[in-house]
Amino acid sequence: MFTGIIEAQAEVVAIRDEQSNRHFTLTCPFTQELKIDQSVAHNGVCLTVVAIEENTYTVTAIAETLSRTNLGQLQQGDKVNLERCLLANSRYDGHIVQGHVDQVGICEEVKDQQGSWLFRFRYQPQAAGNVTVEKGSICVNGISLTVVESGEDFFSVAIIPYTYEFTNLHAVKPGDQVNLEFDIIGKYVARLLNK
Structure with a gap:
């Protein structure tokens, strides 16, 4: 984990x-x-x-x-x-991430917001019922992020300078693929609601 x-x-x-x-x-x-x-x-x-x-x-x-x-x-x-992997006695700073990527997403837009960056990604929503919710969690290229805007087949995240500099997000540009792991709790809820 x-x-x-x-x-x-x-x-x-x-x-x-x-x-x-x-x-x-x-x-x-x-x-x-x-x-x-x-x-x-x-x-x-x-x-x-x-x-x-x-x-x-x-x-x-x-x-x-x-x-x-x-x-x-x-x-x-x-x-x-x-x-x-997480140590049992560690602080839990991000969210529950399994390391099991659900699918790839495509970067559609990167906006420089003069102190932060807004990234917008599109994905195939029919793949395993993956969903995002505003202010929910999403894992992009292994990075725990908070969803800013959520649509049926897209979401955006805001990136602070530290994350931009010390991860590979600074190299991601429109058209690039990223790994997406959707929130495990959200996936279980979606599956239960579909039964």
Whole structure:
């Protein structure tokens, strides 16, 4: 389980395909603290550390993960948002994030609001009944954010300078895909109401 509070960014240093799997080798500020079999969220996708060598580590994404997320578009040199799993005795600063991306969304607009940025994203609402609500939670590329405006197939979020600078949102532009994990409580409520 995660909170959507980004710890650092990792840089992709190598990508290797093996059958339908894709292995990503990355480097990050806490590589030396990682261990084999540890879960780490990469742009909101929970992946398992499978190898560690000097200052790099490797994770593997299977075909299902590559088809549902933006990880398949990563290239060498790209930055990804990182969060290690929640410790049982930690403060819960974000919201409940599972690291299970529901679908990708498309950035439609980025507005500089002279001190903050407003990002607008569109998504396919029929996918698993995913919904947003104003002032509710959404996870974008692993970042716990508050919904500003909510529509049937879009939402917007406001980004403070710290989040803009220390996550990969500063590189997201209109047309780019982002990973979306919708609020788990909202998903359960929607499913129960549809029964």
